[in-house]
Amino acid sequence: MTIGNMFKGIRPFVKPYKWLVVGTLVMTFVGSLMAQVNAVVLDWTVDKINSLIPLGEGQWGEAIRILTLISGILLGKELVAAVITFAQRYYGERMRILVSRDMAQAVIERMLTFRVAFFAADDNEPGKLQTRIDRGVESLSNTVKNFFIDILPMFTSAILALILMYAANVYVGIVATCIVPIYFWITFRQAKKLKGWRRGMRTYREAKSHGIMNIIESITVIKSFNRERIEGDKQLALQNALTENQMTTRRLSFLYDGLKSFVEQIGTVLIIILTAYLVLSGYPGMTIGKIMYHIMLFNNVSAPIRQLHRIYDDMNDALIYAEGYFDILNNDVDVERGGSYRPEKVVGEFDIEHVDFTYPNGTKALHDINMHIAPGKRTAFVGLSGAGKSTIVNLLDKFYEPDCGSIKLDGVDLREWDTQYLREHIGLVLQKNHIFDGSIEENILYGNPHATHDDVVEAAKKAYLYDQVVALPKGFDTKATNLSGGQQQRVAIARMFIKNPPIIFLDEPTASLDAIATEQIKNSIDAIKMNRTVIIISHNISQIIDSEMTYALRNGRVEQSGDTEEVYRRGGIYKEIIDASARSLNIGKIADLLDDGKINDSIVINEREDA
């Protein structure tokens, strides 16, 4: 990223505040004028006083008049300068805060449009993304502020001072100008040398915050395995690398800073020698006052140059972090694209043909998948962990796009469907559903923001959640994150009831629940299944056994498919899994227990009723 590109990127964020910019520019100019007043006043005063000494009889009045005048001018100027500095700082800071708000919001809104693949990339882990955005916004908005309250005022003042120097004496002006490029050259060398180290710093910082987040997220696992030391050591390696990087950066900075101070002093010495020589040799217009005048003006020229490395460092930081920020903001590749197909009615018939799929990290998860998901029916995906079941659901929900082949819904390629419209018609319940920071009611309403409280109550009842919620002191206003795993799962199912979609994907919805919760959730799911296209992934036999169609997968390929009972009879992976589940449940023993009559009352009663 170049400085030009960076400012081009910043421009749209500053544009809304153009009056603030104009005001700051005017103040900058007035402030720069004020900065030259001291030199002019001192020049005049020295020459005036020089002409008066030795002070003759009756000249005290004149001397007092001069002193009163310069005191008035200097104090008045300070007063104006104080007001201007205040306004400049305040407006500069105001601009920084406003720009920083807009930049943060812009990148958040942009990120929300990205496809899921963006977030699955290794480089975009949460901690890394967060650091990239925080640092990017911070350094870019600081650049805006620095530009208006450091760079612009100082450089305007330097240019004005140089003009005054040239106007008073061309030779002195030339000497002052000669020092500037040397100084610039050293600063650029410094920046170039430091660039790699500073970029390294960004990578280390991202890794550090990712590491901290990882520790916080896994704290119970770390503690239960007594792995505090190991985790600490992992971070130590990173800290050491970061420290070394920091040390090198600092050492190089201080080295160059010393060199620059030296060059600046050479400049001042040259100006003193030259002006003194010109005064002594009686050069026209060169009075004693002019020695002070030029030294003070040169000070104004070198002040911004003295700050140049800091500004340059900040700017370099901004360039490095801006790269990360604008990479996200201007990322077009990852924006989720969709067509415009929005049919009146969604039937729910999927056709998958010759689909391969590879995750962004290179894991090939699906090979030549062919499926027909019948509308209004229940289809089970069965297979060992890692077989690719969830991946297919991810593709059907358009979270990812297949490498090749086609996926059609109701005869139309998913790519042509309006993505949001498609997802409005799909309900997804996962093993662990994300519960948002908010009340139970808010979490259920996530399924349909336009629903009423009565709808929420109704949905909670269907999801076997209502009785538990009303028993809580705050009822539906209870924080949903405080609920147990089973209760959170019911919130997710209530969310689905309130959304009421024609297509439902259930990805191990009861995997982490106890038997009672599993049974209740099975009942809820049975209720929701009516006349909808349902795909269920589950290790729980009871949930897959009554589906009408089954696909058995192994290593990303469909190994068996067809009518559920027939697939079982044929033998193979599906039968192996069902038999193993039955054995693991100890079904024979359970059947004996149920048969002894005591526990089986309800079943006997049901049978009698049927008869």
Ligand code: ADP
């Ligand atoms: P299943 O649902 O059958 O247990 P998945 O569809 O979750 O299996 O996974 C299929 C394969 O894809 C596995 O090898 C898994 O490691 C890999 N995989 C799943 N999710 C991701 C991801 N976000 N990034 C990379 N690889 C993934």
